[in-house]
Amino acid sequence: MCRNKNxxxxxxxxxxxxxxxxxxLVINEILYDxxxxxxxxxxxxxxxxxxxDLKSIKIANIDDSQQDIKSIDQSKLIxxxxxxxxxxxxxxxxxxxxxxxxxNLVETKLPSFNDGAGNVSLLVTNPFGFQxxxxxxxxxxxxxxxxxxxxxxxLERINPNGQTxxxxxxxxxxSTAGYGTPTYQNSQYFDLIPTKSDSTFSLPIVTFxxxxxxxxxxxxxxxxxxxxxxxxxxxxxxxxxxxVKKLLDKQFISSADNIIWQGETDGDAAAPxxxxxxxxxxxxxxxxxxxDKLTCVLAKKLE
Numbered sequence: 025m026c027r028n029k030n031x032x033x034x035x036x037x038x039x040x041x042x043x044x045x046x047x048x049l050v051i052n053e054i055l056y057d058x059x060x061x062x063x064x065x066x067x068x069x070x071x072x073x074x075x076x077d078l079k080s081i082k083i084a085n086i087d088d089s090q091q092d093i094k095s096i097d098q099s100k101l102i103x104x105x106x107x108x109x110x111x112x113x114x115x116x117x118x119x120x121x122x123x124x125x126x127x128n129l130v131e132t133k134l135p136s137f138n139d140g141a142g143n144v145s146l147l148v149t150n151p152f153g154f155q156x157x158x159x160x161x162x163x164x165x166x167x168x169x170x171x172x173x174x175x176x177x178x179l180e181r182i183n184p185n186g187q188t189x190x191x192x193x194x195x196x197x198x199s200t201a202g203y204g205t206p207t208y209q210n211s212q213y214f215d216l217i218p219t220k221s222d223s224t225f226s227l228p229i230v231t232f233x234x235x236x237x238x239x240x241x242x243x244x245x246x247x248x249x250x251x252x253x254x255x256x257x258x259x260x261x262x263x264x265x266x267x268v269k270k271l272l273d274k275q276f277i278s279s280a281d282n283i284i285w286q287g288e289t290d291g292d293a294a295a296p297x298x299x300x301x302x303x304x305x306x307x308x309x310x311x312x313x314x315x316d317k318l319t320c321v322l323a324k325k326l327e
Contacts, residue, residue: 087142110132
């Protein structure tokens with residue numbers, strides 16, 4: 025027998041999949057209101073350094089009136105950083121959206137997701153029944169307020185490490201991305217890099233343009249506190265001192281939070297381009313008060 029001494033050995037990668045825990049496998053994108061004749065999809069993201077088997081999870085619609093739980097029949101390894109899209113019709117999704125990783129498009133039965141508002145949950149089984157590892161109660165109100173039509177537009181998670189239940193961690197997919205990004209990084213992804221500033225309030229970017237192109241579509245106000253139990257108030261004023269938008273009004277926040285402004289007024293109209301002042305206040309139950317004013321620019325592309 026003739027053997028090539030220079031032949032490289034074949035290396036087989038073998039992974040022992042684990043059962044995902046909370047925050048390890050997360051809901052990353054939802055299309056719950058497809059265009060006429062279209063189908064829903066749910067994208068999940070492996071936010072860990074572990075490998076999971078898709079067959080180990082269940083997808084559900086859980087609310088006060090129902091528990092619609094569907095098993096995923098096929099086995100597929102989910103590696104760290106993978107975006108896996110679940111849908112009832114792969115071809116329909118390929119025809120309507122850019123699918124950069126077709127092998128991560130998985131055709132399976134989905135629960136019935138309500139238009140307007142509803143729930144998406146990921147579950148695993150345990151000796152006591154089911155455990156929810158991620159869940160989101162979605163609604164049309166989570167879409168960009170200046171978006172006229174939401175049918176066919178997915179809701180994208182801004183950052184996998186942000187809280188699923190935080191509405192400020194979700195945004196409409198960009199128009200330039202075809203209103204959906206199944207199987208790849210979201211068009212509205214934003215890296216929640218801890219601010220190096222010692223300030224309680226800070227702006228990662230100062231200029232934004234809420235035009236749906238996926239580039240600085242919203243303003244992020246980062247809040248960093250020295251202890252829990254603060255209530256935050258953030259009002260937006262125009263250059264003439266007129267109140268434009270109440271972003272927060274004495275609402276409890278986490279010790280590291282991000283609030284977004286999408287360029288809308290309190291009447292859900294589009295605020296005009298210009299300079300705006302953010303009046304930011306924190307009040308603690310022990311009497312501590314913090315106050316700061318930040319300036320931002322709402323811009324528009326030149327035609």
